[in-house]
Amino acid sequence: MYDKLLRKEATLAVIGLGYVGLPIALEFAKQLKVIGFDINAGRVAQMKQGIDPSGELEKKDFEGCDITFTDSLEVLRQAQFYIVAVPTPIDEHAQPDLKPLLGASSSVGKVLKKGDYVVFESTVYPGCTEEDCIPVMEKLSGLKFPNDFKVGYSPERINPGDKEHTLRRIVKVVSGNDEEALETVAKVYELVVDAGVHRASSIRVAEAAKIIENTQRDVNIALMNELSMIFDRMSINTYEVLEAAGTKWNFLKFSPGLVGGHCIGVDPYYLTYKAKELGYDAKVILSGRTTNDNMGAYIARKTVQMMIKKGKDVARSRVLVMGATFKENVEDIRNSKVADVIQELKNFSVNVDIIDPHADSDELHHEYGFRLTPNDDVRTDYDAVIVAVSHLPYAAKDEAYFQSITSENAVLVDIKGLYRGKMKELQYWSL
Known part of the structure; x- marks a missing residue:
């Protein structure tokens, strides 16, 4: 298979062309013949024009690539090596939502041929590839695993907005259902990963490795968030504490904040779901999730408390x-916990304006029910300003700017500590 791919006698296909799939497809297309498949015809039309719908890649990234973008299963059928890179979200009950993954498995199953390879990149709980995805492909293809087709798992490590830790520069974990599959998958990924690959002993080990990468970060950030709530009661600035503690050589540097996005705020629930299925209650992980999921409401309540202390009439107040x-510095609004801050403020009848130099107003409205305030409509009498995301343009803002958009006795809430030590007159608070 590897040699056929190199000679372009076989075609590699990537199913799901979002933040993860598109960069992978284009990187492979610099050397191999590639099919980029997505069920969203509108996105496919944009990519045919050299436009990344996610806003991460530039037109030049599409140049010199041997790639066919399509939403047609008949075109997809021409491939022999499939990479599945679709989202794995959670539902409203924080349970794994496998519909996109099983839908992609179904699409692959309809076109799968004897001798083909299928590699999954989507983040899942250990056992999902073999227990959930393979049966779907067997049923729809009429083929039998492992005799008729090979399967691998190589967890994605794409970090939106990160221009340093790119696909080529991050070690890639790879796995296969047997030694032959492992070596083939490893050699294929070595074509596009300069940092090299790590061969996991099994598909389940690779799945577990991915899930704990983000679970570890989630639990550590939850600890920082809990510490920030404790230190706030002591009138101690958490960032100053972390700065001091960070001088120790083995202190792990994590910061408090809102934990959203497609990985850290979602992946742990896949692990706790599987643990519960096996009769184990993952107390530490779930405790961390609870802490992080409640941070948006905590920040909003803290803002309201500070406004009340400043004599503000909350129901008539306005917050930016x-x-x-x-x-x-990304356009990605998936699982943004800023929405929790806004919703909690509205629960207090606060009038809220929202601005963002990267987000799309229509997408925010579709996902969360609110729109961005046009820059021309930003007021000069806000009772509080919450700097929720440390976008680069915000770093240059000074106290004079915030004074120009706020009323007397206003409050500045700086979630990430961007302006620590820089505010002399405004009432200032950060985690």
């Missing part, structure tokens, strides 16, 4: 929230 994406 700066930043709506899930993290700085």
Whole structure:
């Protein structure tokens, strides 16, 4: 298979062309013949024009690539090596939502041929590839695993907005259902990963490795968030504490904040779901999730308390929230916890305006029910400003700017500590 791909006698296909799939497809297309498949015809039309619908890649990234973008299963059928990179979200009950993954498995199953390879990149709980995805492909293809087709798992490590830790520069974990599959999958990924690959002993080990990468970060950030709530009661600035503690050589540097996005705020629930299915209650992980999921409401309540102390009539007050994406300098609004801050403020009958230099107003309205305030409509009498996302343009703002958009006795809430030590007159608070 590997040699056929190199000679372009076989075609590699990537199913799901979002933040993860598109960069992978284009990187492979610099050397191999590639089919980029997505069920969203509108997105496919944009990519045919060299436009990344996610806003991460530039037109030049599409140049020199041997790739066919399509939403047609008949075109997809021409491939022999499939990479599945679709989202794995959670539902409203924080349970794994496998519909996109099983839908992609169904699409692959309809076109799968004897001798083909299928590699999954979507984040799942250990056992999902073999227990949930393979049966779907067997049923729809009429083929039998492992005799008729090979399967691998190589967890994605794409970080939206990160221009340093790119696909080529991050070690890639790979796995396969047997030694032959493992080596083939490893050699294929070595074509596009300069940092090299790590061969996991099994598909389940690779699945578990991915899920704990983000679970570890989630639990550590939850600890920082809990510490920030404790230190707030002591009138101690958390960032100053972390700065001091960070001088120790083995202190792990995590910061408090809103934990959203497609990974850290979602992946742990896949692990706790599987643990519960096996009769184990993952207390530490779920405790961390609870802490992080409640941070948006905590920040909003803290803002309201500070406004009341400043003599503000909450029901008539107006708050400006700066930043709506899930993290700085990206367009990605998936699982943005800023929405929790806004909803809690509205629960207190606060009037809220939202601005963001990267987010799309229509997408925010579709996902969360609110729109961005046009820059021309930003007021000069806000009772509080919450800097929720540390976008680069915000770093240059000074106290004079915030004074120019706020009323007397206003409050500045700086979630990420961007302006620590820089505010002399405004009432200032950060985690």
